[in-house]
Amino acid sequence: MKKLDKRLWGLIKSTKGQFFAIAVVVAVGLMIFVSMGSAEINLQSALNDYYKLTNFSDLYVQVVKIPEKEIPVIGAKYNFSAAEGRVVSEVPMITDDENERVTVRVTSLSEEDKINSLYYIEGSPIKDKHHDVVMIQQFAEARGIRTRDEIRLQINGRQYKMTVKGIAASAEYIYLIESAQNMLPNESKFGVVYVSEEFAQKSFGFSGSANEITIKLNENQDSEIIEELIEDDFEDFGLKRIITKENQLSNRMISEELTQLKNMSSSIPILFLSIAGIVLIMMVSRMVKKDRISIGVLKALGYSSSQIIIHYVKYALSAGAVGVLLGTLFGTAVAGAMTKMYIDFFNLPLLRINVYPQYIIWSVAFAGIFCGISGVWGAKGILKIMPAESMRPEAPKTGKRILLERFRFFWHRLSFSWKLIIKNSFRNKKRMTFVLFGVALTCSLMVATISLVSSTLGLFDKHFTEFQKMDYNINFSTPLNEEVVKEIPHIIKTEHIEPKIEFPFELSNGLRKEVVNVIGIKKDTGFYSFTGLNGESIEVSGKGILLSENLANFLKIEKGGTIKIHSFIPERDDVYLTVENIIKQGLGMNAYMELTAMGDNLMENQLISGVYVDSRDPDLMKKLIKADHISTIQSSQDMLNVFQEFMGLTIMSIGFIVVMSGILGFSIVYNATVISIGEREMEFSSMRVLGFSKNQIFGIILRENMVITLFGILMGIPMGRYLGTAMGNMFSNEIYTLGITADIKSYILACGFTLLFIILSQLATYRKINKLNFLQALKNRVS
Amino acid sequence: MEPFFIKAENISKYYQMGEVSVKALEDASFELLEGEFAVILGPSGSGKSTLLNIIGGMDVPTSGRAFLRDEEITGFSEKKLTEYRRNKVGFVFQFYNIMANLTARENIELAVEICKNPLDIDKIMESVGLLERKDHFPSQLSGGEQQRVAIARAIAKNPEILLCDEPTGALDYTTGVSILSLLRQVNKDFGITVAVITHNSAIAEMADKVIKMRSGRIVDIRTNEQPMDPERIEW
Structure with a gap:
């Protein structure tokens, strides 16, 4: 060496x-x-x-009904690589616990099996077309279902006993969620079962028809251009929406x-x-x-x-x-x-x-x-x-007055030790700035992470307890007359019930368009509380349409603007409505109208697509599953429960970022302090000789750093807020809107963690003071 | 017989330098009376700084005892030693060791802040001839002026003993003499016992007592019946 x-x-x-x-x-x-x-x-x-x-499919076209023979015609017209029709519908699965709500998305498997082929984990493909199903892996695992087990499906008021022939994974459901609003998977409550085309068409009343087309494009085809082109082709079949691969929920x-x-x-x-x-x-x-x-x-x-x-x-x-x-x-x-x-x-x-x-x-x-x-x-x-x-020997360093000394009124009121601390803090401005920004950065990372996550937690809670307050959201398999609202309380005990219309429409403003569910609710609804962008309370009045903030931003439309609403129901003209107001909505992207106005303008009068219910009926599920025309029942509590389960993982990721940021702050302050102690060895030694104890000297360093830390934290809070907002904007999409809310607890927590790491770094430097050889230092010519 | 003010009793100090044991001080004994001006004289490595450090509570001996009046300094705990340095001892070093970012007055305030019975800072500054320069930073002061600040800082604490380690070592002759005069003046005006370490034998002439050291041992202790005026010293 x-x-x-x-x-x-x-x-x-x-x-x-x-x-x-x-x-x-x-x-x-x-x-x-x-x-x-x-x-x-x-x-x-x-x-x-x-x-x-x-x-994996490039496009999904959802229609009301399309004869199967039409699909190859359209496929040939555009020279698609492949196009297949299928029947997709959500139905309740009956379990031994009669009060359990389990929804399965029944999907027919095309015999050609060219698109979205299943990846078999266990068992085999369907053999008995009338009784066999293939079940999605996550759902089967969550419910402990194996091949050869029997399941019961409630389709159009009739119960079907089916056998699980195979268990498979699907590229369509890598992330298994029911809808964009769920955001988190609830694998034991929502699943997918694949049935034969024959069975699906027969049980759902789609003889020789389909309600969804999957399309595989050729390599040189652009999905967005094709999406525009095929709209007219599917118009006559009740086009509901076209979903590109990019927007497919799981892929997204x-x-x-x-x-x-x-x-x-x-x-x-x-x-x-x-x-x-x-x-x-x-x-x-x-x-x-x-x-x-x-x-x-x-x-x-x-x-x-x-x-x-x-x-x-x-x-x-x-x-x-x-x-x-x-x-x-x-x-x-x-x-x-x-x-x-x-x-x-x-x-x-x-x-x-x-x-x-x-x-x-x-x-x-x-x-x-x-x-x-x-x-x-x-x-x-x-x-x-x-x-x-x-x-x-080096020339003595030049001493200078600091700016604060010019404010005599303030300066003369400080005790000598505070004067000393402030002067020392400004001694090395570059290093002070570095430590200041280091602390600010640490604090801002913590503020951004903690407040963003806390806002996300708040977002779910707020969405399901403040924004929408119903216990259950019940969807019918087909639109029913409003009078049905009077019948439901005869089936289940209800505290409150309201009719609703929920249907997809294409909303457009100029060239910008988006397919969203427009929801029709009663004027005096007790289930929704809308707030405007300035926090004011807003109601549906029947004079126009309310847009969620993210939808309005996407369409680049403001309050008072006119929006075009294109219906997928055949032979309906486009409707133009005034944007009555823009509302805050954390989860999902929707538009809202007064129920009757929606019926008048966009749908058939007096028809509703479902109901919102508040109910403590312990047998609600059992009773409703048996009822006709019920497609799905969503429980707000179930969604909140899933979310709370997810909290553990969230806390772990917060912990990770807090520790990482803490290491950063620790390292910056520790190194800067140790360097400062090294530079000031002579000074501290002189102080020891003058009678300062080690603790007093440590106290001076600690107070010097704490002054900088305090300013760093003060800088870090707005920086963190800004960073959090930027991160929120980056992560926000049409599924959820993340934003920083003024949550004092998060700030206190973030500042507390920052302080903790800084104090730890200071304690680590105490050893340096303790080991300071002041006799040796005083002999040095160079300070 | 006058009672002693400082007493060193058979003090030895050994340092372990790797595998070699270095005898810095061996069996050193002496006494200083209250108000005395003592010079500890010796060449480099004779153990004079070690002796001063032990008396000043900055170091502990391997064996032997040191007293200030009837208190045994060598038996003090770490905390008591800090208090001792804080309230009873004033130090002056060869290289001044004052804070570059504090003004002359603030350097003195730094010391005064923690002790029990400090003297009036402005009076002290006046007595060391620095009142006019009190708001100057060390970089704006000459070497002699910086050493005056160091002396003012030491005496403002109102110590019982002033220990000076080669206080003129970094100064030219004229400035050196003026610093020695100042130390003599402090000794007389404030009645503070002063011990000056030096390798310069000329300085010994101004002392009441001269302790001569060589190779870690005290080889001679003598009393000057008529100490010389510092202004008359030449080297």
């Missing part, structure tokens, strides 16, 4: 705390890079393979996850490596200053400046190397755990845990670049050191 390298080893040993703190920041950055990057590749490649293997959710992974794996590591780089610059330049005489001696001995610079750059690179080692090791392990989590979360049979060596190579390169540049930057002071000059 060269002697300089031996000295390097000594340097590392004498600064092991700081060295390790930097290495940990590098490691965390690289860990996120490796883990999220690898998880993203694992997920993306498994998804691509799965879609290819099962020939998994794509959102992939985008988030991609964004985080590219931005967060840069943040961590930059912070590590800045700390390294500070540390190395301090070392160079401290080693001024030694560097002078080395130069006098004949070492070149570049040799000495390399010596210090090696220090920075060593910290990077330890970071790479820890980061890639933990990153690979976390990538495995994350992929495993995704295996649980998304039903992706081809998902495998793979290690990607290119991430290790990239990590080495990134750490090398960041740490290398920082090392050179920090060590550049070596160039200015002249051997003879380095042996002479």
Whole structure:
């Protein structure tokens, strides 16, 4: 080992705390890079393979009814790769617990089986066309259903006993949720069963027809252009909506996850490596200053400046190397755990845990670049050191008055110790600014994460307890006369019941259009509470239409504007309505109208598509399942319960980000404090000689840092709010709108965590004060 | 016989330097009377700083005892040593060791803030001839002025003993003499016992008592019947 390298080893040993703190920041950055990057590749490649293997559909066209023979005609017209018709309908599944609400989406399997082929896990495809079903894997697992088990389906008032012939996964349901409003899967309460075409057509009354067409495009076809073109072709069959692959619910959710992974794996590591780089610059330049005489001696001995610079750059690179080692090791392990989590979360049979060596190579390169540049930057002071000059004592540092001293009224009212603390805080402005921003960054990351997650939690709670307050949302299989509202209380005990119309329409403003469910509700509804953008209470008046904020933003329309409503019901003209108001809605994207006005303008008079019910009837499910014309029953409580189960995972991810941000804050403040103690060794030694105790000196440092921390936190709160809003906007889509709400508890929590990590970093520096050799320091000529 | 103010009793101090044990001080014994001006004289490595540090409560001996009146300094706990340095001892160093970002007055305030019976800062500044320069930062002061700040800082605490480690070591002759005169003046005006460490034998002439050291041992202790006026000292 060269002697300089031996000295390097000594340097590392004498600064092991700081060295390790930097290495940990590098490691965390690289860990996120490796883990999220690898998880993203694992997920993306498994998804691509799965879609290819099962020939995942490019377009889904939902219609009221289309004769099967029409499908190949349209397919040939546009030269689609394949087009298949199917019957899709949601029905209750009857279980031993009569009060349990279980909905299954019955989907017919085309005999051609060219699009959305199933991936069989267990059993075999349907053999007995009248009794066999294939069940989706997640639902079967959640309910403990095996092949050869019997299930009972309630279709159009009739019960069908079916046998589970096979259990399969589907690319359509990698993420199994009932609708966009559910957001989270409830696998034991919602499932998919595949039946033969023959059975579906017969039981649902779709003889020789279908209500959904899946289309596989040719490679050169663009789904958005085709979507525009085929609208007219399906118009006559009661076109409800066309869903592109991008907007397909499961694909959309998994794509959102992939985008988030991609964004985080590219931005967060840069943040961590930059912070590590800045700390390294500070540390190395301090070392160079401290080693001024030694560097002078080395130069006098004949070492070149570049040799000495390399010596210090090696220090920075060593910290990077330890970071790479820890980061890639933990990153690979976390990538495995994350992929495993995704295996649980998304039903992706081809998902495998793979290690990607290119991430290790990239990590080495990134750490090398960041740490290398920082090392050179920090060590550049070596160039200015002249051997003879380095042996002479340095000129005393220039003292200056700080700006605050000019405010005499304020300054004279401060005690001496506070004056000292404030003056010391401003002594090294660059470092103070760095610590200030470091604390602000830590606090803002915590504020953004905690308040965003808390807002999301609030969003669900608010949606199901304040925005919409019904216990049950009951949908009929076919529109019924409003009079049915009077009949339902004869079947179940109800506290309150209201009719509703819920039907999809295409809303457009100029070229911007979106298919959403328009909901018709009573003027004096007790089930919805709408608030405007300024928090004012809003009611449906029958004079126009209310749009959810995200819908209005998407359509770029404001209050008072006119919107075109295109109906998918055959032979209905387009209707133009005034946007009466824009309302806040956290979950989903909808439009609302007064029930009668909706009936008059968009539907048939006095027809309703379902009811909202408040009921404590313990036998509600049992009674309603037996009733005719009931398609689905959604319980708000069930949705909230699923959400609460999800909380554990959420808390874990908050914890992860809090710890990561805390490590960042800890490292910044710890290193800055240790560097400051090193610079002020003489000063603290003099204070010890003057009779200051170790605790008093520590108290001074603590108060100095706490002043900066306080300002950092004050800066961090609005920064966090801004960051949270930006993150919220980034993650918001038509399924949910995330926004930061003024939640004092989140801010207190975020500030508390920030303070905790800063105090921990301060306690870690106490050892330095304790070990301060004040006799030795006082003999030094260089402070 | 006059009772002693400071007493060192068979003090030894050994340092372990790797595998070698270095004797910094061996069996050193002496007494100082209250109000005395003492000079501890010796070449580099003779153990004079070690002796001063032990008396000042900045270091502990390997063996032997040190007393301030009837209190045994060497038996003090860490906390008691801090209090001792805070209230009873004033230190002046060769390289001044004052804070660069504090003005002259603020440097003195720093010391005064924590002790029990401090003296009036402005009076002290006037007595060291720095009242006009009290709002200047160290970088705006000459070496001699900086050392005056250090002396003012030490005496403003109203200590019982002033320990000075080569106080003129970094100064030119004229400034050195003016600092020695100031120390003598402090000794007389405030009645503070002063112990000055130096390798400069000329300075010994101004002392009431001279303790001569060599190779960690006290080789001679003598009393000057007629100490010389610092202004007349030459080197």
